[in-house]
Amino acid sequence: MEVIGQFPLFYFPEYGSAWMMGITGTIHILASHTSVGAAMLFAFLAYKAYKEDRTDLYPYMKKYGMFLLIFSYVIGSITGPGIWYTATAASPRGISALIHNFVWVWATEWVFFVYEVIGVFVLVYFIDKIDKKTHLKLTYTFALASVGTLALIIGIISFMMWPGTEAYYTTGSASDAFFGVNTFPHMFLRIGFMIMMSGVIGLVISSAMKRENPELSAELTKKMGYISLLGGFLTMFFFMWYMGTLPDNAHAVFNISKDSIIQNRIILAAVFSLYFLLAIIKPRFINTTLASAMIAVILLAGLWPGEKLRESMRKPYVAGQYIYSNQIISRDVEGKGIKSELPAIAQKGLLQLNPFVPENLKTVTEKNRLQAGELLTKISCSNCHSLEPTGVFRPMKERLKGMDKSAIKGILYAMGQGAFPYMPKLQLPEHEYDAMAAYLASQNY
Ligand code: HEC
Incomplete structure (x- = not known):
């Protein structure tokens, strides 16, 4: 009997399996992006602390690191494998396509990730036990490893939207799959968002230090305001570049609800610009409750619709423009011996x-x-x-x-x-x- 390589259908009533992916993915993105953003921020702060002999910055980094360890690393490490489980159930052939194209990329990413996890423990627990120069070097390698995880994963996620080079379909090579027209705009877009998130989390920590050191708290709140504003600007700038590199089907989906998406994004950008300006102009006004609430706003009003949109724009495909969301292969990929x-x-x-x-x-x-x-x-x-x-x-x-x-x-x-x-x-x-x-x-x- 002739069969096609299907898996049993994972049927999720009412919400659909895509929502399960979306929920796990959105939480994971918040955790992973804050941790990479924080790694870059640490490199910046450690440099400042070392160059200007600002020993008062070390306790801030320690507190921040502890928050990161508990918040981003625990949640990130649970939802990361969570995505594997959810995707395997919801879209077995999608995940299979990614593994068949990128298994070594993922293995490499895992090495970077292990370094990152060890790094965050070392930075938190040894910050006052090692000399400043060693600490500075460690933060640099920590930042490199963190950005490395992003750089490796981004090619895989971009491939889900579009291999971005026609050559992939004939060569089937991992590098043709990895480097598409939207890989880099996508990477910079996420780096912008990570910088913004490092400031947003930084505001929670700096405002929590108000009582013990009001001067430093205000100074850092101000700094975090600038960093978030810069990150927010970069996110918007690269988003526009990214949109220009998407395939036609993505634009077809985007155009269905273009006006309301743009309207929502403008409102969101305005709200957050005001928040960041407030942190810069009136740093003492920011408190922990407001700063924490704004993280929830980003999660619910920014990331959730954003991820849903990215997922929608991939339609009708789940990966590589050759596997439909309903797990059917829709075109030949000569380089991989795949037939429609x-x-x-x-x-x-x-x-x-x-x-x-x-x-x-x-x-x-x-x-x-x-x-x-x-x-x-x-x-x-x-x-x-x-x-x-x-x-x-x-x-x-x-x-x-x-x-x-x-x-x-x-x-x-x-x-x-x-x-x-x-x-x-x-x-x-x-x-x-x-x-x-x-x-x-x-x-x-
Ligand atoms: C790969 C994802 C996907 C699959 C599979 C899919 N649809 Fe759709 N469908 C969409 C998207 C995206 C839209 C447009 C956005 C919207 O209507 O929310 C849509 C819209 C529609 C519309 C409205 C069409 C219009 O433009 O006015 C109908 C009717 C529809 N789908 C029926 C079906 C039926 C029946 C099936 C199964 C045979 C199906 N769809 C399978 C993604 C899909």
Whole structure:
């Protein structure tokens, strides 16, 4: 029997597996970006402390480091493997594509990461036990290792959006996969955000020192204000460059809600510019509650929609512009010996080719039509749309409102012809279109 290399479907009702990815990813990004940002900040502060003999900066770095250890490193180390588990369940072929392209890049990144973890412990616990010069050198290597983890991961994440060079599809080489047109803008965008986050976290620590040393607290709050403002500016600047390097399908998704996205980003930028200016002009006004609340605002109003957007803009693909979000391979990648599965699916259908379809649903009959249609819909659409009437993730109900079976079939035919650039060009045999349309129509859309 001919089969395609599918995995059992991980179906997450109401929210969709993409939300699970999004939640784990967003928390991880907050933790990982603050730790890399802080590593750069430490290098800057340690340099200042050494050059200007500012011994009063060491206790600040120690406090900051302790916060980082507990907050970023613990949360980051839990959600990092968490992403692996979630992605393996939600998108097994997506993660498989990344491993097959980048296994050595990841292994190298892991070495940098181990150095980073040891480094943060050493910097916190030995800060007052080693001489200043050794401390300075250590902070430099810590910053290099941290930025190294970013530089290595960024090529992998950028590949998910787009290999960015056509050569990859014929050579299949890791460097063609890694260095695409958006790798560097993406990297600088994240560095900008990391600098901003190092200042945002720095504001929590500096405002907490108000009682013990008001002078130093105000000075550092002011500094963190400048650093955050600079980071925020860099983030916006590189975001615009990054947007210019995205593939057409990403723009098609972006344009659907362009106005509201831009509006939200402008409001966010205004709120944070005011906050950072306040830290610069009236440093004593910043307290720990405000500073902590602003981290929550970044998480909920900045990172969460930002990550959802990046995930959306990859549609219809999950990785490399050859694997659709619903785990179907959509083009040949000669260099890797990968063949598109679309022609076989168009001819024989998903029910026949997917090895995890139960025997009693392999052939559509009068009796099992709705059940087969439900399974087909889950396999083909649930990765991007929640199917329950109360679902929250790009709910199918809203998309098919008021349509009867033949109208829904029209949509499916149009999808099969590639009419929607953000959805898979999924051509199925007539009996499978019919079963899906019958099921979708039976849900009272
Ligand atoms: C790879 C992700 C993905 C898959 C798989 C997917 N969709 Fe979509 N769909 C989208 C995106 C993105 C949009 C556009 C944004 C929106 O409507 O929120 C969309 C929009 C739609 C729309 C509104 C079309 C429009 O532009 O007016 C319909 C109808 C729809 N999808 C039906 C389906 C059906 C039926 C399936 C399964 C056969 C499916 N989708 C599978 C991502 C997907």
